[in-house]
Amino acid sequence: MATGGGQAAAQPGTAALSKRIAGFLRSNGSRVVLHVDLDAFYAQVEMVRTGSPEDQPLCVQQWQGLIAVNYPARAKGIKRHCTVQEALALCPDIKFVHVATYSKGDHEARYHEDPKYATHKVSLKPYRQASARIFSIIERFVPPAHGVVERASIDEAYAELTEIVNRRIVAKFCAIADGPNGIERATAAWEALEYDEDGPEVEWGPDTCVVGLPDPPKTGDENESTPPERRTRGWQDYQLAEAASLVLDIRQAIRNELGYTCSAGIGSNKMLAKLVSALNKPAKQTALRTGAVLEFMRDLPFTKIRNLGGKFGEEVEAAYGAKNVSDLWKYSREQLQTRLGAQPGSWLYDAVRGVNSDEVVRRNMAQTMMAAKSFRPSVTSMEEVKHWLDVLGWEIHDRITEDFEANGRWAKTLVLHLKSPSLDKSRTCAFPPRHMCDGDIIAARALEMIKSEGEAKALPLMRCSLSAGGLFGDKGNGTIARFFGKKMDATADSGKEGAHVLEGDADVGRLEADGCEQDEDTDNPDNKNIATSSDLNSTSPSIKSFFASKPAIAIEETEEVPESFTCSRCGKSLLKSQQSEHEDYHFALDLSKESRVVLGGAGSGSGGSSVAGVKRKQPPGRSGTSDKKLTSFFKRE
Ligand code: DCP
Ligand code: MG
Secondary structure, three states: OOOOOOOOOOOOOHHHHHHHHHHHHHHOOOOOEEEEEEOOHHHHHHHHHHOOOOOOOEEEEEOOEEEEEOHHHHHOOOOOOOEHHHHHHHOOOOEEEEOOEEOOOOOOOEOOOOOOOOOOEEOOHHHHHHHHHHHHHHHHHOOOOOOEEEEEEOOEEEEEOHHHHHHHHHHHHHHHOOOOOHHHHHHHHHHHHHOOOOOOEEEOOOOEEEOOOOOOOOOOOOOOOOOHHHEEEOHHHHHHHHHHHHHHHHHHHHHHHHOOOEEEEEEOOHHHHHHHHOOOOOOOEEEOOHHHHHHHHHOOEHHHOOOOOOHHHHHHHHHHOOOEHHHHOOOOHHHHHHHHOHHHHHHHHHHOOOOOOOOOOOOOOOOEEEEEEEEEEEEOOHHHHHHHHHHHHHHHHHHHHHHHHHHOOOOOEEEEEEEEOOEEEEEEEEOOOHHHOOHHHHHHHHHHHHHHHOHHHHOOEEEEEEEEEOOOOOOOOOHHHHHOHHHHHOOOOOOOHHHHHHOOOOOOOEEOOOOEEEEEEOOOOOOOOOOOOOOOOOOOOOHHHHHOOOOOOOOOOOOEOOOEEEOOOOOOEEEHHHHHHHHHHHHHHHHHHHHOOOOOOOOOOOOOOOOOOOOOOOOOOOOOHHHHHHHOOOOOO
């Protein structure tokens, strides 16, 4: 059974014992953090979808580039940067799967026979869906009451396991209390360990690689006892080993239920968990014992540490000529602070010693969804522009509908961004209400915006994006969601979980950092479709930029169109500034009819309804909690 924490047996006296054990474990203060990363993620999704044999080399192709390479293909020397031709030369029987695409007239993405960059638009929907299923399995084992799951990218997560692990340990001892004289036996078993200075003996199971210990024997005999060299002692190891058994259950559930393998790292903080997670890829988990941290880090290039791979790492290298972690051990905290600044210096001093207090943070859902296409060569006719608006319009419709089904929310604004030699500009209008929305209507609104800007200025068009913004559902921004609580609960697992859905985690590929879920189509596969928020290395110009991350969608200039509007539903003529509120009003009314929610006091579109009372927020993406997190990044000191 998937369980987040053990249940203490209800024997008399067990409450006191479990409190005592829990208190002891808490007082030792050590954390247990998990990092999970799917192996060759997109490739596995396609292997499962197409029923490809496990040993069949397979690559996922986006136009002429490879974006995912499975492990059998890697064994033949194929890498992500290879071209299709190079991969074929290395492995003639390789299987290529091109990512799903939208073509004109597609209402959802499909696996087209021969998609062309000139006419098709990539979709990451299959990977987002697979990712959502994976995360829901992880969350089943790490429920919010006792743990935190942080989505770091489409195929990567952190989980804070400390409380769950401690509860499992408590439950183990309390289970001894079942039966005659149980509580005495359980207490005695506990005290024997509590008063032992060396702590409990830990047997590392055969499914976990442990840094610094020999690999597990490959006999596959489950009954074989743990070899002495794979036994250690101590409470921290005991907690990590308990976590390892939970992580094995999580990985097996992902494998059994979805068919995907993943790798995992288990350590006493996020940084260490991530550092060891890929050590034994694919399909293996690795634990880093606290006692082995310094030895493990000694010869590691320091740029492998989270946040040290980018400009900050370069600054450190230039300042000290350092390569490996141990090259930085000789500097005192004060020396590093003097050179790099108080907070970065102090952070670095700790980081190179494996000390890091980053919390595992539950991420909010993105408030914006963007579909974008870059054109090479540029688009020169309005006919072609209409083709692309149609494709992007249906993509946005597909995704927003999927999101509505999952999260019960709908967009408020439609933002069009155009880039041409004479234009680099965004325009905004109200998003079509759900009951009267389809891809053609979205495309028509976008076309209206282009016309009001002037068609001539838009051509030749170099890039075009459509964003659905103002998605409700996050904590603190969920007035409409709360207003329609009953309706939203219908999409949740249970009534209680309704709040969880509303405040829930980001869907895959959605970034808290910029609050935007992007599907960017580019013919450059290095331009990773899904930015990861887990590692700021590649995007942060320097450590100082931790304090000022930018939104992905730059809304340089936003104008509302049209100046006034006439509601097609009730015929009222209103100011353009009242349009979205008014449409919310109809939307609310429709929902209330569907769900029989009583709309207490819903008024006219002039601002009297609860829906209309929704506060105007900053533009989507400007208030990502990542900024906050990064600002506080060094404040924790
Ligand atoms: N991805 C992409 N473009 C890139 C890098 C990655 O589109 N330049 C996509 C495809 C990957 C997925 O993101 O399958 C996850 O990225 P990872 O870096 O985790 O790589 P993989 O999961 O493919 O392999 P690994 O087993 O090394 O994690
Ligand atoms: Mg991966």
